[in-house]
Amino acid sequence: MSNEFYDNIDTFESWKSDIGRILSRFRLWLRRNELFSETIDQRLFDLQEPLKSEYLTLAFVGEFSRGKTELINSLFFSDYGQRILPSEAGRTTMCPTELFYDRRESRPYLRLLPIETRLEATTLSEYRKMPAQWTEVPLMTASAQEMSLALHTITQTKQVTPEEAISLGFKEEMLEKSEHDETKVEIPAWRHALVSFPHELLKKGLCILDTPGLNALGSEPELTLKLLPQAQAIVFLLGADTGVTASDMAIWESYIKNLERDNALGTYAVLNKVDTLWDELSSRKKVDKAVKKMVSITARQLEIDPSQVITVSAQKALVAKVRNDRSLLIRSQISELESLLSESLLENKEEVIWQTVIEEATSLISDAQQLLNNKSEKLLEQRAELESLTGDSKARIAELIKANEKDIKEFEHRLVAIRPSQRLLERQTQILLSSIGASVLSKEVEVTLRELVNSKTTVGLFRHMRQFFVAVRTIMKELTREAELTNKMALSLYKKFADDFDMKLLEPKLFPAKKLGRDLEAIIKESEKLHNNLFTTFTEHSVAVKRFFSGTVTDVMSFFKTTRQELISWTQNVASPLTHQLRVQRELINNHKKELAELSKSRANLDGKIKGLNRLIEEIEMETETSDKFLSSLQDKRPRKEKSNIVRISSANR
Ligand SMILES: Nc1nc2c(ncn2[C@@H]2O[C@H](COP(=O)(O)OP(=O)(O)OP(=O)(O)O)[C@@H](O)[C@H]2O)c(=O)[nH]1
Numbered sequence: 001m002s003n004e005f006y007d008n009i010d011t012f013e014s015w016k017s018d019i020g021r022i023l024s025r026f027r028l029w030l031r032r033n034e035l036f037s038e039t040i041d042q043r044l045f046d047l048q049e050p051l052k053s054e055y056l057t058l059a060f061v062g063e064f065s066r067g068k069t070e071l072i073n074s075l076f077f078s079d080y081g082q083r084i085l086p087s088e089a090g091r092t093t094m095c096p097t098e099l100f101y102d103r104r105e106s107r108p109y110l111r112l113l114p115i116e117t118r119l120e121a122t123t124l125s126e127y128r129k130m131p132a133q134w135t136e137v138p139l140m141t142a143s144a145q146e147m148s149l150a151l152h153t154i155t156q157t158k159q160v161t162p163e164e165a166i167s168l169g170f171k172e173e174m175l176e177k178s179e180h181d182e183t184k185v186e187i188p189a190w191r192h193a194l195v196s197f198p199h200e201l202l203k204k205g206l207c208i209l210d211t212p213g214l215n216a217l218g219s220e221p222e223l224t225l226k227l228l229p230q231a232q233a234i235v236f237l238l239g240a241d242t243g244v245t246a247s248d249m250a251i252w253e254s255y256i257k258n259l260e261r262d263n264a265l266g267t268y269a270v271l272n273k274v275d276t277l278w279d280e281l282s283s284r285k286k287v288d289k290a291v292k293k294m295v296s297i298t299a300r301q302l303e304i305d306p307s308q309v310i311t312v313s314a315q316k317a318l319v320a321k322v323r324n325d326r327s328l329l330i331r332s333q334i335s336e337l338e339s340l341l342s343e344s345l346l347e348n349k350e351e352v353i354w355q356t357v358i359e360e361a362t363s364l365i366s367d368a369q370q371l372l373n374n375k376s377e378k379l380l381e382q383r384a385e386l387e388s389l390t391g392d393s394k395a396r397i398a399e400l401i402k403a404n405e406k407d408i409k410e411f412e413h414r415l416v417a418i419r420p421s422q423r424l425l426e427r428q429t430q431i432l433l434s435s436i437g438a439s440v441l442s443k444e445v446e447v448t449l450r451e452l453v454n455s456k457t458t459v460g461l462f463r464h465m466r467q468f469f470v471a472v473r474t475i476m477k478e479l480t481r482e483a484e485l486t487n488k489m490a491l492s493l494y495k496k497f498a499d500d501f502d503m504k505l506l507e508p509k510l511f512p513a514k515k516l517g518r519d520l521e522a523i524i525k526e527s528e529k530l531h532n533n534l535f536t537t538f539t540e541h542s543v544a545v546k547r548f549f550s551g552t553v554t555d556v557m558s559f560f561k562t563t564r565q566e567l568i569s570w571t572q573n574v575a576s577p578l579t580h581q582l583r584v585q586r587e588l589i590n591n592h593k594k595e596l597a598e599l600s601k602s603r604a605n606l607d608g609k610i611k612g613l614n615r616l617i618e619e620i621e622m623e624t625e626t627s628d629k630f631l632s633s634l635q636d637k638r639p640r641k642e643k644s645n646i647v648r649i650s651s652a653n654r
């Protein structure tokens with residue numbers, strides 16, 4: 001049976017490879033036109049990266065037994081003819097589970113991170129880079145039975161004392177007594193599961209995040225604060241059999257409703273198990289009325305519009321797909337959900353790619369065109385000079401040679417004149433670099449990390465985190481101030497250059513200090529927002545709080561590291577378009593000098609030389625046309641927008 005995901009992801013894939021192709025052609029074009037440099041090569045390479053490796057993440061969140069896993073089975077794995085992921089009554093999925101295809105290892109696997117790792121301050125993202133810390137279960141993808149058996153490990157639990165459970169971050173009031181041993185409680189055996197297997201959609205870059213209910217959701221801040229906001233779309237699942245319960249509301253209020261709105265994230269409220277309202281003895285009309293009523297109650301409780309509640313029956317959809325039962329499939333309403341999710345997933349991603357890749361590529365192309373244009377203007381000038389050499393023009397040639405000598409002299413003079421401004425900018429970039437030197441953060445980081453290890457109370461942790469943020473913000477403020485000064489100097493150097501050399505000039509690429517400041521603020525805000533939340537949930541000194549903070553410290557450190565790298569590459573390249581221009585211009589005047597010298601000896605070649613210039617000018621015209629085509633074909637790739645706005649909660653409430 002067809003699946004909207006395939007079509008939409010295919011369209012998305014070819015959209016991406018079209019863009020990749022345009023960029024490759026542009027690269028060749030730059031080479032041909034001698035506009036290629038290592039800097040540009042690096043920028044083009046960086047542009048191609050997001051086109052290649054980005055995952056599209058679709059997350060499923062909700063209280064236990066709402067049918068998250070059943071829905072995933074029916075959306076993506078019905079081809080196996082049976083349930084692949086474990087879905088049963090009661091608590092089933094015990095830990096967050098990511099399904100994707102690991103392109104680097106390109107082999108199927110199931111990796112499980114033991115729950116005890118929660119005692120360490122190491123974050124989940126750090127564990128991802130340490131495969132040895134995970135328990136690996138082989139996956140035989142060819143057999144549905146073997147697959148489903150292996151994946152059943154995700155549901156494993158273990159018996160521990162209540163104290164052990166609490167030290168692992170589980171809340172006391174949520175603990176469930178063990179059936180076998182009165183003194184013990186039952187907790188998940190694993191903290192996180194990674195499932196890599198070569199399913200068609202996963203191979204195309206889809207990543208599905210299945211999560212457990214409130215119990216486990218609330219004890220893993222990295223999941224709620226990092227993985228969820230990074231997804232492209234989130235499905236919040238409710239059950240028509242239970243209605244909106246207190247714990248559904250708790251998840252909605254704490255984790256979904258207020259998810260950062262500017263994350264290009266689509267959130268959907270899905271009312272599953274509508275089949276429980278189907279009644280063989282009632283008319284379809286009556287059933288529809290009951291469903292409608294349920295939808296309106298749900299919407300009222302979530303405080304959203306009824307049009308934003310999508311109804312579905314995951315189980316009937318799975319049955320219908322396995323049995324090829326068309327009318328049941330239609331009744332399950334799965335297709336509507338499929339098209340909605342696949343569109344939203346891609347829309348969000350396309351928008352991000354558009355903003356990061358295409359806008360930057362467009363500016364690279366326009367810059368290159370400007371350089372060519374300057375060259376062409378100089379050539380036109382030289383051609384006009386040669387064309388003025390009619391009749392006996394010995395005197396005219398002498399005049400031109402003189403003018404050319406003057407040109408060369410002036411050129412060298414201007415070079416000297418512009419040097420102080422260049423040096424000023426170089427010095428300022430050094431100051432700017434030292435404002436974010438490798439050592440500026442280290443004292444703060446050391447103190448904070450020491451406190452994270454030693455502090456006896458959560459209050460102490462919070463206090464030190466606050467101090468850490470004050471220090472980090474001060475560094476960023478200093479950096480922004482110096483960066484603004486540096487940008488001003490770069491602008492004035494470019495302006496001086498344009499005035500002195502009388503050339504239309506590109507704008508310098510300014511250092512994006514303000515944007516980086518906002519990025520850092522977002523990291524801090526995300527952490528601060530959770531202070532209150534963590535503060536109320538984790539009263540006494542807790543590993544989860546520690547781990548979360550140490551994650552924040554790592555994030556801030558890696559933010560500064562990348563900012564520093566960006567800054568180094570920026571300072572190395574900010575003046576390179578100017579140096580390139582100077583080189584080209586110098587070549588042009590020196591060439592002209594040679595030509596004039598030859599002409600002064602014999603004018604026999606005048607026509608040939610004019611033709612030569614004409615050829616160069618025509619070539620530039622043609623090349624400019626080609627590059628115009630790059631621009632227009634990139635513009636053609638502008639993503640379609642906001643098709644699925646009606647049911648998208650995050651955009652409707654914006
Ligand atoms: N009637 C009916 N039952 C459903 C539907 N979807 C899921 N179920 C059943 O509900 C039970 C729970 O489904 P799961 O998919 O395990 O639920 P979950 O949300 O993943 O639960 P946890 O993994 O425990 O967080 C299973 O017995 C499913 O077969 C549905 O649309 N209709």
Ligand SMILES: [Mg+2]
Pocket residue numbers: 068069070086087092093210211212
């Ligand atoms: Mg589940």
